[in-house]
Amino acid sequence: MSRLLESESDAGSTSSNVESMKSERNPYTVQDELEEYAKKLNLLALGEDRNELQLGDGSSVSLEESTGNNKTGNVVVSTAPRTTSPILTHLSPAGHEAVKQVLSKTQGMPKKLRIKFQAIGSVAQVSPQSAQISSSQPFSVLVTFLRKKLKLATVYCYVNNSFSPAPQQSIGDLWNHFRVKDELIVNYFSGVAFG
Amino acid sequence: MDEVRDRVWRGSLNVRVSVCPELLLTELSESQDTNLGFVNIIVPRDCYLALYLPNIIQKLESQLRISVSDYYSGWWFEIEGARMPWNFPVGALYDSSTGLNPSNRSSLHQENSVHVWHLMLRHGQHIPNGVIPLKNGIDQIREFWMHQWKQACYILNGSAKQVMSLSKPDTLTFWQSVIHRDLTKFEPIRQKIIPMPNAVRFIPLRIHVALPDVRLVEPICKAVDNERDVELGDVLAREFPEWFEANEESSNIAKPVIQGIEVPLSALVWEVYQQLSSFDGFLHISLCLQAENQTV
Numbered sequence A: 001m002s003r004l005l006e007s008e009s010d011a012g013s014t015s016s017n018v019e020s021m022k023s024e025r026n027p028y029t030v031q032d033e034l035e036e037y038a039k040k041l042n043l044l045a046l047g048e049d050r051n052e053l054q055l056g057d058g059s060s061v062s063l064e065e066s067t068g069n070n071k072t073g074n075v076v077v078s079t080a081p082r083t084t085s086p087i088l089t090h091l092s093p094a095g096h097e098a099v100k101q102v103l104s105k106t107q108g109m110p111k112k113l114r115i116k117f118q119a120i121g122s123v124a125q126v127s128p129q130s131a132q133i134s135s136s137q138p139f140s141v142l143v144t145f146l147r148k149k150l151k152l153a154t155v156y157c158y159v160n161n162s163f164s165p166a167p168q169q170s171i172g173d174l175w176n177h178f179r180v181k182d183e184l185i186v187n188y189f190s191g192v193a194f195g
Numbered sequence B: 001m002d003e004v005r006d007r008v009w010r011g012s013l014n015v016r017v018s019v020c021p022e023l024l025l026t027e028l029s030e031s032q033d034t035n036l037g038f039v040n041i042i043v044p045r046d047c048y049l050a051l052y053l054p055n056i057i058q059k060l061e062s063q064l065r066i067s068v069s070d071y072y073s074g075w076w077f078e079i080e081g082a083r084m085p086w087n088f089p090v091g092a093l094y095d096s097s098t099g100l101n102p103s104n105r106s107s108l109h110q111e112n113s114v115h116v117w118h119l120m121l122r123h124g125q126h127i128p129n130g131v132i133p134l135k136n137g138i139d140q141i142r143e144f145w146m147h148q149w150k151q152a153c154y155i156l157n158g159s160a161k162q163v164m165s166l167s168k169p170d171t172l173t174f175w176q177s178v179i180h181r182d183l184t185k186f187e188p189i190r191q192k193i194i195p196m197p198n199a200v201r202f203i204p205l206r207i208h209v210a211l212p213d214v215r216l217v218e219p220i221c222k223a224v225d226n227e228r229d230v231e232l233g234d235v236l237a238r239e240f241p242e243w244f245e246a247n248e249e250s251s252n253i254a255k256p257v258i259q260g261i262e263v264p265l266s267a268l269v270w271e272v273y274q275q276l277s278s279f280d281g282f283l284h285i286s287l288c289l290q291a292e293n294q295t296v
Helices: A002-009 A018-024 A030-043 A047-058 A063-068 A085-089 A093-106 A140-150 A171-178 B002-010 B026-030 B049-063 B090-098 B102-108 B137-157 B168-179 B183-193 B232-239 B269-276
Strands: A112-119 A130-134 A156-159 A183-189 B012-019 B038-044 B075-079 B082-084 B117-123 B205-209 B213-217 B254-258 B283-289
Touching (some): A112 A171, A140 A156, A171 A183, B012 B049, B012 B090, B038 B049, B038 B090, B049 B075, B049 B117, B082 B090, B090 B283, B168 B183, B232 B269, B269 B283
Parallel strands (some): A112 A183, B205 B283
Antiparallel strands (some): A112 A130, B012 B038, B075 B082, B075 B117, B254 B283
C-alpha cells in the first residue's frame, strides 16, 4: 500500500525516510486531498503551477525565479451559475461600467510576497528558507512545493504555528492578514502538528 | 441580540438535490416517472452542505448505477452547472450564487408556493478544481472547521490561543453543537473565543462575489478606525469603490446580504459580526448585484 502511494506521488523517489513512511501508513489524510487537489490543478492544465514546481525542484532559488514568469494568478476563479448570469444583461449602464471596472482590476498585476518556511520537529529544513511567490497563487502551491522538495508523501502546513488554511485560499490574503515582519511564516511537518 | 442569534441559527433553505443523469440507473433515467432521481431536504443556512451528504446519498442509493462505498469521497454539488465548494456556509453560497435580493423575496413568494434551490449531485474521480476532495469523511470536515475557527480567532485576537486552549470537552461540545444544531451549547464556547469590544484586533470578514465571476475577498477590517466605529459601507466602499460609493446608498448597484438579510451600509461591522457571523467564526457577506428591472 505504502509503496503504491509512494510511487504514485513521486515517481523518482526511492529514498523514503522514516517520516514519509510513517505518514504513508494513514492513507486518508487531509494532505491526500491537498495532494489530489494539486494533481487536479495540473490535470486542468493550470500550467504556471506545474512550471513553478519544476523550477523549484531544479534550482536552489526555489520559488523566486518561477514566480517571475507568472502571468496570471491561479487562485480558483469559476464562472457564475447560469441563474445569476442573466443579471448582467439587466444591469443599468452605470452598473455595467462598474462590473467592467472590477473585471479589469482583478486582472491587474499580482504582487510578489515573501514566504518563510520553518520545519517542525524532525523534518528537514528546506533551503533556502525564504522564497518569493505571487500573491495570486493559492496556498496549495506551497504545500505541493514542499512535498516535492522534501520528497515526502504528505506535508502538513500551518500559518504562524497555528492553523491550516483552505488549499485554495490566496497567498495574498493570508499574507495581508498574518504576515510577521513582511514574511508569511509557513510551518510544516510530515504529520499532524496542530489538530 | 439573543433573538437575532437564534433566528440566524435556525435559518434554513429548501433544497432539491437531483442526481446527475449519468449516475442514475438506465431504466430510471429513461423512465417518465418524475418522482425519481432527486431528494428534497431542508438544510440550515449556517452549516456545510457536505454534512448532509450521507443523508442525501442514502435516500438516493437504490436509484444509482454505482455502488456507494463512501458517503463523502468523490461526491460534489453543482449549482446550474457551476461547481459548488462545500467549505463555506451553504447560506452564503445561496445568497451570492442566486443574487438574492431580500426586498424582492416576499413579492416573488406566492401563496401555496415554496421556493426551492436546485442543486445537482455528482460523483467522479476527477473532482472539479476548487472543491476540496473529501477523503476522511466527517472527521475531515470537523478538522477543517476547527482550522477555520483558529484562523478567525487569529484575526480577532492576534493569536489562535483562545481556540487552541479550549478544553477537550469544550472542543467536542463545540462541534457537537454544530451537528446537533444546539445554539445553547454553541454560544458559550463561541463567547470564549470572541474578544471584548476594546480588544478586537481585526474582524474576520469574507465577501462572496458571484459576478462577473465567483470570487472571495477577505478584506482587513478594524472594529474602530481613527476613533470611529467602522461601518459596513466603509469596508465595501474601500474594497469595491465602483459598486459602493460612500454615503450614497441610493446609487449603489449591489447589496450586502448576510444570512439572507439585507444589511444597511450604516450598520457597524463589529455589531453585525456579533449578531450575524457564521458557525465557522467568519462574517460571510454576499454581494448581490441589482438588475434594473430585477425579475430574478
